[in-house]
Amino acid sequence: MKIAVLGAGNVGGALGKLWAAKGHEVRFGVPDPESEKIKALLASTGGRAKAGSNREAAGASEVVVVSVPWPAAEQALRDCGDLSSKVVIDCTNPLSSDLKGLVVGLTTSAAEKVAAWSGAKVVKAFNTIGAGNYGNAEFAGARADGFYCGDDAAAKTKVKPLIADIVLTPVDVGPLRNARLLEPLAMLWIDLAINQKWGPNHAFKLLRR
Amino acid sequence: MKIAVLGAGNVGGALGKLWAAKGHEVRFGVPDPESEKIKALLASTGGRAKAGSNREAAGASEVVVVSVPWPAAEQALRDCGDLSSKVVIDCTNPLSSDLKGLVVGLTTSAAEKVAAWSGAKVVKAFNTIGAGNYGNAEFAGARADGFYCGDDAAAKTKVKPLIADIVLTPVDVGPLRNARLLEPLAMLWIDLAINQKWGPNHAFKLLRR
Numbered sequence: 326m327k328i329a330v331l332g333a334g335n336v337g338g339a340l341g342k343l344w345a346a347k348g349h350e351v352r353f354g355v356p357d358p359e360s361e362k363i364k365a366l367l368a369s370t371g372g373r374a375k376a377g378s379n380r381e382a383a384g385a386s387e388v389v390v391v392s393v394p395w396p397a398a399e400q401a402l403r404d405c406g407d408l409s410s411k412v413v414i415d416c417t418n419p420l421s422s423d424l425k426g427l428v429v430g431l432t433t434s435a436a437e438k439v440a441a442w443s444g445a446k447v448v449k450a451f452n453t454i455g456a457g458n459y460g461n462a463e464f465a466g467a468r469a470d471g472f473y474c475g476d477d478a479a480a481k482t483k484v485k486p487l488i489a490d491i492v493l494t495p496v497d498v499g500p501l502r503n504a505r506l507l508e509p510l511a512m513l514w515i516d517l518a519i520n521q522k523w524g525p526n527h528a529f530k531l532l533r534r
Numbered sequence: 535m536k537i538a539v540l541g542a543g544n545v546g547g548a549l550g551k552l553w554a555a556k557g558h559e560v561r562f563g564v565p566d567p568e569s570e571k572i573k574a575l576l577a578s579t580g581g582r583a584k585a586g587s588n589r590e591a592a593g594a595s596e597v598v599v600v601s602v603p604w605p606a607a608e609q610a611l612r613d614c615g616d617l618s619s620k621v622v623i624d625c626t627n628p629l630s631s632d633l634k635g636l637v638v639g640l641t642t643s644a645a646e647k648v649a650a651w652s653g654a655k656v657v658k659a660f661n662t663i664g665a666g667n668y669g670n671a672e673f674a675g676a677r678a679d680g681f682y683c684g685d686d687a688a689a690k691t692k693v694k695p696l697i698a699d700i701v702l703t704p705v706d707v708g709p710l711r712n713a714r715l716l717e718p719l720a721m722l723w724i725d726l727a728i729n730q731k732w733g734p735n736h737a738f739k740l741l742r743r
Contacts, residue, residue: 427640431636431640431718464741464742464743465741465743467676467739467741469741498722498725498726498730499725499726499729499730503722503725505718506718506719506721506722506725507722508718509640509714509715509717509718509719510715510718510719510722512715513707513712513715513716513719516707516708516712516715517707517708517740520708521707521708523742526742526743527740527741527742527743528740528741529738529739529740529741530676530738530739530740530741531726531736531737531738531739532673532674532676532678532736532737532738532739533673533732533735533736534673534674534735534736
């Protein structure tokens with residue numbers, strides 16, 4: 326699959342590397358594709374990923390992953406131009422600057438704003454677990470879940486195997502409005518990791534029987 | 535422990551029965567303690583639980599459990615009189631009437647309102663799993679978690695074994711303000727059960743390593 330990853334930080338970098346290793350055609354969208362940091366990232370993929378502007382990355386891809394910090398998300402999407410034919414995966418959490426809460430409330434969600442800004446078929450995913458657990462989500466024999474939601478069935482069908490590629494169990498939790506619930510779930514993960522000082526080695530699983 | 539359970543519906547009824555079986559002194563606070571429904575509930579505990587007004591139940595107990603529907607919570611707490619010396623366990627979720635969202639936003643939480651109304655040491659607990667799973671929270675060998683949060687360490691120490699009694703693994707997720715995150719987590723549980731038609735046989739677990 327041709328995937329644009331907007332942002333090459335800990336979330337985007339980890340996703341892009343793992344997807345590249347799975348044979349996907351990954352393009353990072355970054356402000357400076359020639360920087361030493363990006364060159365090192367591309368080298369770490371064995372040359373299987375590329376980098377360009379947000380517009381170049383998105384233009385060459387069918388899936389666009391938003392993995393920039395929340396305050397940069399709107400501009401990154403606008404940079405891409407027309408996204409109406411793309412699947413956008415929103416990994417953001419609209420965190421307040423002190424990491425103690427969300428700046429987007431339960432009457433909407435980051436994912437719904439992303440949908441409005443992009444006009445694309447948006448799936449919320451990858452936001453409820455720390456990026457250090459991507460590809461490494463086994464916990465004493467139990468595998469962490471990758472919760473996702475969205476309004477377009479075809480887009481979700483496309484995203485599901487991308488979640489499995491990251492070695493998370495894909496769990497469809499319904500329509501995009503449920504990002505209003507996944508974003509607080511992510512905030513809980515973050516609060517435990519940072520404010521409660523647990524560190525990053527925890528993950529949510531939805532038990533079923 | 536002497537425990538007042540405000541409300542005898544599916545949440546309060548299940549908690550009270552299980553705690554009574556564990557030897558706790560349970561008093562249900564209900565509008566009509568002489569009703570056939572309450573008599574049947576008390577009989578089902580083998581006579582080990584009592585019922586009275588909210589004020590009677592709370593006055594005789596050291597722990598007060600709020601398990602009435604959210605719209606009834608403020609009045610139930612006011613009925614109890616002075617709660618400043620009690621531990622209050624808030625099990626509520628401030629659901630909108632269509633069960634599709636929360637009516638209390640991320641800038642506060644039901645638990646924090648309960649704290650303001652009661653003046654008590656409040657612990658949020660028991661709200662993130664369906665009551666049908668209380669005492670029955672094993673899922674293919676994995677046990678569901680009972681997340682709780684609060685600002686008073688002594689109150690949390692008191693509540694923790696009460697969670698274990700319900701056969702959930704107690705997981706302390708920090709200060710009371712984190713009820714802002716547990717309440718959306720509960721909304722996710724509820725949305726999957728009802729709106730996504732999964733039914734009640736699922737539960738969250740926080741994997742660790």
